[in-house]
Amino acid sequence: MANEAGFIGLGAMGMAISANLVAAGTKLCVYNRTAAKAAPLVAKGAVQARTAGEAAVPGGIVFTMLSDDSAVRSVTEGDNGLAARLAPGGIHVSMSTISPATARELARYHAERGSIYLASPVFGRPENAEKKQLVVCVSGAGAAKERVRPMHEAIGRAIYDFGETPDAANVAKLAGNFLIGAAIESMAEAFTMAEKSGVDRLKLAQMLTQTLFASPVFQNYGSMVAEKRHLPAGFKLPLGLKDFDLVLTTASEARAPMPIAGLVKNRLLAALAKGREELDWSGLALGVLDEAGIK
Amino acid sequence: MANEAGFIGLGAMGMAISANLVAAGTKLCVYNRTAAKAAPLVAKGAVQARTAGEAAVPGGIVFTMLSDDSAVRSVTEGDNGLAARLAPGGIHVSMSTISPATARELARYHAERGSIYLASPVFGRPENAEKKQLVVCVSGAGAAKERVRPMHEAIGRAIYDFGETPDAANVAKLAGNFLIGAAIESMAEAFTMAEKSGVDRLKLAQMLTQTLFASPVFQNYGSMVAEKRHLPAGFKLPLGLKDFDLVLTTASEARAPMPIAGLVKNRLLAALAKGREELDWSGLALGVLDEAGIK
Numbered sequence A, B: 001m002a003n004e005a006g007f008i009g010l011g012a013m014g015m016a017i018s019a020n021l022v023a024a025g026t027k028l029c030v031y032n033r034t035a036a037k038a039a040p041l042v043a044k045g046a047v048q049a050r051t052a053g054e055a056a057v058p059g060g061i062v063f064t065m066l067s068d069d070s071a072v073r074s075v076t077e078g079d080n081g082l083a084a085r086l087a088p089g090g091i092h093v094s095m096s097t098i099s100p101a102t103a104r105e106l107a108r109y110h111a112e113r114g115s116i117y118l119a120s121p122v123f124g125r126p127e128n129a130e131k132k133q134l135v136v137c138v139s140g141a142g143a144a145k146e147r148v149r150p151m152h153e154a155i156g157r158a159i160y161d162f163g164e165t166p167d168a169a170n171v172a173k174l175a176g177n178f179l180i181g182a183a184i185e186s187m188a189e190a191f192t193m194a195e196k197s198g199v200d201r202l203k204l205a206q207m208l209t210q211t212l213f214a215s216p217v218f219q220n221y222g223s224m225v226a227e228k229r230h231l232p233a234g235f236k237l238p239l240g241l242k243d244f245d246l247v248l249t250t251a252s253e254a255r256a257p258m259p260i261a262g263l264v265k266n267r268l269l270a271a272l273a274k275g276r277e278e279l280d281w282s283g284l285a286l287g288v289l290d291e292a293g294i295k
Helices: A013-022 A036-043 A069-076 A082-086 A100-113 A126-130 A143-154 A168-196 A201-210 A218-225 A237-254 A260-273 A281-291 B012-023 B035-043 B069-076 B081-087 B100-113 B126-130 B142-155 B168-196 B201-212 B216-229 B235-254 B259-273 B281-291
Strands: A006-007 A026-033 A061-064 A091-094 A115-120 A135-140 A156-161 B004-008 B025-031 B061-066 B089-096 B116-119 B136-140 B156-161
Touching: A006 A013, A013 A026, A013 A036, A013 A061, A026 A036, A061 A069, A061 A082, A061 A143, A061 B201, A069 A082, A069 B012, A082 A091, A082 A100, A091 A100, A091 A143, A100 A115, A100 A126, A100 A168, A100 A237, A115 A135, A115 A143, A115 A168, A126 B136, A135 A143, A135 A168, A135 B142, A143 A156, A156 B201, A168 A201, A168 A218, A168 A237, A168 A260, A168 A281, A168 B168, A168 B201, A168 B235, A168 B259, A201 A218, A201 B156, A201 B168, A218 A281, A237 A260, A237 A281, A237 B168, A260 B259, B004 B012, B012 B025, B012 B035, B012 B126, B012 B142, B025 B035, B061 B069, B061 B081, B061 B142, B069 B081, B081 B089, B081 B100, B089 B100, B100 B116, B100 B168, B100 B235, B116 B136, B116 B142, B116 B168, B136 B142, B136 B168, B136 B201, B142 B156, B168 B201, B168 B216, B168 B235, B168 B259, B168 B281, B201 B216, B216 B281, B235 B259, B235 B281, B259 B281
Parallel strands: A006 A026, A006 A061, A061 A091, A091 A115, A135 A156, B004 B025, B004 B061, B061 B089, B089 B116, B136 B156
Antiparallel strands: none
8 A cells, every 4th residue: 555545636737746646656546527537547557536535545645636725625524525534544635725724624624533634735837747847845744744755756856844734835835826926027017117118028038037037937937928928828817816815815814914915916806807817827917018008 | 458447436346346357457447436445456456546537548448336327427427527538439338227317318428429338237246246247238339349348258147238229238227126126025925924824934935945936036035035134235225225216217207017116115115214224125025024013
């Protein structure tokens, strides 16, 4: 059983991560609401579960990579949910970007039933997931983290441990997504001011992202913002709004004012109001062009 | 005369740049308002001018690295100013962070007298200048840029050419300084939200600046913001305010709304209102802690 696990949620991220776990020799039992999506994994040797609960066995490990808080709750709770089926001693490795409050509730729910909740959100887009280049954040019980470590190593390039508090890794993930959104808005303002002052925005982006801001986020989103290119969408606008709502709720609970978070949330809202829901969330930058009168 | 130049303004940046020009074999004539500052350069072989104008000869090259627009104008204009003394054919290499509007006026002033204005602001702190690691932005007449290039190569690690428009490099410099200020404010908001949610802000900064945001600006300012350490000051708060005033004026002239620039400017104002003028400008981050009730 040392190298067995379940995996629930085969979107673009879940699919790439599952494939890497299978490639690393994990005997994987997968579940997705739209069952047909599992076919490529089954072809590689994964077993397909008929229900989410079936992906879990007593004392086992199950990963979830789902769209939001309620999706994670719905597979975790109830008589046939993950918590009931993983007990005693099983581990729920929760990779979705969810609120710290939900993480705390799920940790409590598991603990009451004798299973263990591990927060384990990841940074990276689907192409990073395919290349095992995810940045994995983790928090929860030490022994559980050690047991899951070989699987985390099979999917990521670095693992950052935020301690035993169940929601700490979720807070770190929200802080990171907030900084990405803030970087998109900041670059949009800088490049638009430059363009309207007669400066080549592509040249400016090149200079900044090759030197002072030579990092993956600024290089990836910097070229999209500079080129006003927001398709194909690696992470769609409505998901960006969901994350910024989580950031602002977390900030409210913590009594930590975050004016830039409020500003970026309104940019995301405006983008959706204008029918841009199919764009990558970097499309929030178009609102800066709109306000500057650029068609 | 191929390897002769003048240099006006021996603050921390000007001193380090001058020393590298001398080390590269440039016969340098230096001037500083407080004359005693020139002594270390004279010891290395530089000649000391008694007036700013004396640093310029007809057809020569003079660098200026001064504190603000009016300081650059005062050494450029007038019968004994750089423009009059450099003509015919001399080049004024203006490295200060000044407004694009002033750059355009100075370029016109030089052109009317037969001398040439080259905008050449640099990115980097004094320790980067010492190591010849500056990022040099340049704009202006092509032949003048070519003539100055060997000297630019002696002081920087990269040269970015923004074309012939005299103020383009100044706009690029302001865009970059704006992005640094936006990054400081963004990290302050993220780390403070995390701290108040029970997460170790140092650990969070480490994770983000080793991965998604692994760039000089995020690493340098990220550790200062995470550690709440804003001394020693590489670039003091009043200089940050000066630059954000230039950013906002440029944005106004360009009709380009920049809400984050307005927000950061108010943080800088609040920091000065609270007597923080001796801190590094990353000290604007303390305002985020203040608002979150952290002592």
